[in-house]
Amino acid sequence: MQQSPVPPDPPIYRRIADRLREAILSGDLRDGDRLPGENALMAEYGIARATARQALSVLINEGLAVPKRGSGVYVRLFRPIRRHGSRRLSRRQWERGQAIWDSDTEGRPYTVDDVNIDREVAEEAVARILDSAEVWVRRRRYSVDGRPVQLSVSHFPAALVEGTAITREDTGPGGVYARLGDLGHAPAHFTEEVRARMPHPHETVQLDLPAGTPVIAIGRVAYTAAGVAVEVNEMILDAASYVLQYDFDS
Amino acid sequence: MQQSPVPPDPPIYRRIADRLREAILSGDLRDGDRLPGENALMAEYGIARATARQALSVLINEGLAVPKRGSGVYVRLFRPIRRHGSRRLSRRQWERGQAIWDSDTEGRPYTVDDVNIDREVAEEAVARILDSAEVWVRRRRYSVDGRPVQLSVSHFPAALVEGTAITREDTGPGGVYARLGDLGHAPAHFTEEVRARMPHPHETVQLDLPAGTPVIAIGRVAYTAAGVAVEVNEMILDAASYVLQYDFDS
DNA sequence: ATCATTGATTTCTCTAGAGAAGTGCATCAC
């Protein structure tokens, strides 16, 4: 057989999904508006319930819509926070009014819940970087406007921070970086590795993520001026809540 | 009524998905291994086809599995490329063997297909940043090992680059940045904004993305030493193919 | 006015079954 030159027309559920997506992206349906539900689609197109659900699930898994059980399916909103990698550099002229994507200029108040501090045996990658088999681990969750947006797990070499405020809930003024400075190990250089992926179940729960929302995973390593690694911080961000900004010369 | 203290046990499809996920994350099922299919799950658990499909769709939308029509459902592999923000800084001691996530050290050969160069009226955000209503636009797609991994759309102020090699397919040795240097507008500073989201349909097609794969959207602005914006580059990366690395002092 | 109840509406879960369409392997003709 020769290659069929006829593009097979897409299945019903996909055509419906395409239509609805178009309505969302074009702005016909705005943030928070309600989409036609299962019953409405069944009636409008004369299709079975499963087919209507399949159409809606496409948009839900694309992160464009959010289902509310017992209520309806709604257009999802995107209003991110801007997170700066290098504060020093980004505070230059090229920052003001020059952003590509709209975002709330920071300054939104964080709250921290679920602090958890522990001494543990480090997993392989962390032990290698910190050159320390045992580590103190600080786990926290950050919320903005009462909604959780970020998980953070910090690791410190046990021998270095033993007995300091870093092993206690209240780290004092300036936080952990100030305490590392007190120890003569002030961070001077950072490396951040950034990935994006779909969340694991426990991340979905802790960040209260709707379907179709990826997470941004950041692995940050802090080094002293001498090049000694003093912290490994693994962060998980709700991708719908963040725009990361990095500035650099070259 | 009081708050029900009984956690309602999860539905069947979710329990099955949890089991399979566990098998994948624990390493029982490795990259490329085949998962039990619809028919196997129907038989094993005595459930309807739709329920078995729903269980598998959970993993597919999480990006852990990839369905191959007519063949089976397989465990997805993750073998990312490392992309450096600031080459200069990351080429220091703290780079060697200090990565958190495994990745192919770069050097993998890129190929560029689908080059497309055009003079256009800039959209609002780009016009504002470049301070130019008209722009030259270079669209390209990058592939590694024959698989598309990145889309890139570069904008240049029309008045600046008119008549130069930047408006032609072959930009000559050193690429567009060398040409901007020839014009006395060598880029000296970069700002990158990073987001993650689920792909739009045309991105899914052009990057050949399976379901459950987010994209990383990078908006990069290049500035001269004088602070003049000379390029806006919007990139879309297959999130399963990349780890971004940023290095900075502070 | 406030609170509890009821009922309509909505999404969610699942069953049972049918046919279309793509894959991959074994078999057969040459």
Added chain:
DNA sequence: GTGATGCACTTCTCTAGAGAAATCAATGAT
């Protein structure tokens, strides 16, 4: 050996229907 054919198996699409569970507004009792 080589290529074509057929068949088993797989995922994909869709129908029809049922009950559970959550939401929301209106109604009624206090």
